[in-house]
Amino acid sequence: MRSNFTTELEQLRLQVEVMAVRVDQNLERMRMVIDRCGSELVAVSLSADDEIDAMNVSLTERCYDLLRREAPVAADLRFVVSVLRVLSELERIGDLALRVIKLDPEFDLLTTNPVTYGILVDMANHVVDQYREALRAWATLDLGLATDLATKTRSMDLYYERLTTELVRLDGPNAVRLAMGTFAAGRSLERIGDHAAIIGARLRYLLTGDPEHLIAEVR
């Protein structure tokens, strides 16, 4: 029995969960920025993102070490390569959340258009829910939750289409700045949804071993 190895895999899974929670905290800060109910969140979010990046490097190195040392196969191999993929997705989600948070000074303007701003708020709420489902699916290794994530992405695509449709209708003296800011935020939210969906697809692959699920990762 390779009990040490089994313990290491379990620890790795928990560490990924811890990193995912850090990302979740930044997503919540992102939502507060969009809802205009938080202030001076940029600095704390930047610091949190540095921690997320450091965890990504450290856990990636741990995966490489496990691959080198243990040469895992079957479910263990799928787990380690899936962790590598999930780490990369979490890191990207963290970056995208930060990108929206950095738009904080623009949001006073972005709120002036209730239609586009309303879509952004809906997108943020939806994507945070979607991310949390991905996190729950990972924590519980739940195939049903991971499968549900695939449908949530389609809702994000619809929001994004509505947003771009509304943006081309904008006019007035601040239309360009408003459109650019709203588009940047909307685009980041849509991408976060895609990355959360990839976590679901990777989890489905991990649990079933069916390479068909990897197709969902192709962007």
Added chain:
Amino acid sequence: MTIESRLDALAANNPQDDPSVAEPLPPKGDVVFDVRDLSVYYGEFRAIRDVTMQIERHHITAFIGPSGCGKTTILRCFNRMNDLIESARVEGSLTYHGVDLYDRAVNPAEVRRRIGMVFQKPNPFPKSIFDNVAYGPRLAGAKKTDLGDIVERSLRRAALWDEVKDRLKSSAMGMSGGQQQRLCIARALATDPEVILMDEPCSALDPIATGRIEDLMGEIKAEYTIVIVTHNMQQAARVSDRCAFFTTEVNERSDVRTGTLVEYDRTEKMFANPSDERTESYVTGRFG
């Protein structure tokens, strides 16, 4: 037509020479050995039971499993090496291109010429390099004038020619372990077999020599069918096309252990997503 000439016709894949074969032999890629419900006994003890599998031509098939699960026992059935053990007997069916290998009319020596074997530890004869390779062809009646060509061809196929061509008359015992094992492969190839059975051929070799043997297996599989027993999971994953996982079943009342075939599939599948939980546990190192 004798069994031997029938085997000749079959191995040459030339069924029109063999009136007893109704259908043309399938081309490359098809079944060499067809094993049905094969059990092997040593006296009253059943070492392995009810193995059913097909070994495909020009494939490398790896047998994996914990110690004592019967991998080597099954391997030795393929060229009737178990005949050398007095108490051993086989039940079930094992055919080679449709010919029952255990038919009374089949000459075991002829079977072993067609189905060569390489053992765990290199076992060169205490003779020259040349004589080691020429040993089998000489026994089979090869002309003296042909021996030089046969030896060179076999050593080249075993990727050993360049290293030994200037010292063919030297003793094989002075070669390194890796070279000795490749010499044994050359010796097996010299009788022009169709199948090579390998029983843990790299277990006594260092990683460099192991790598050379593995490369060699990849090179010669276009011409030969290879079946290998290995305890090295990574080796099985690296070299084989198909993989068979054997394990041991324990009768709780009598504590008798019997080997059994658990899963047989593409190697890629066996090491990425095996169907049976026991295979998963074994290849991931959680059991065995």
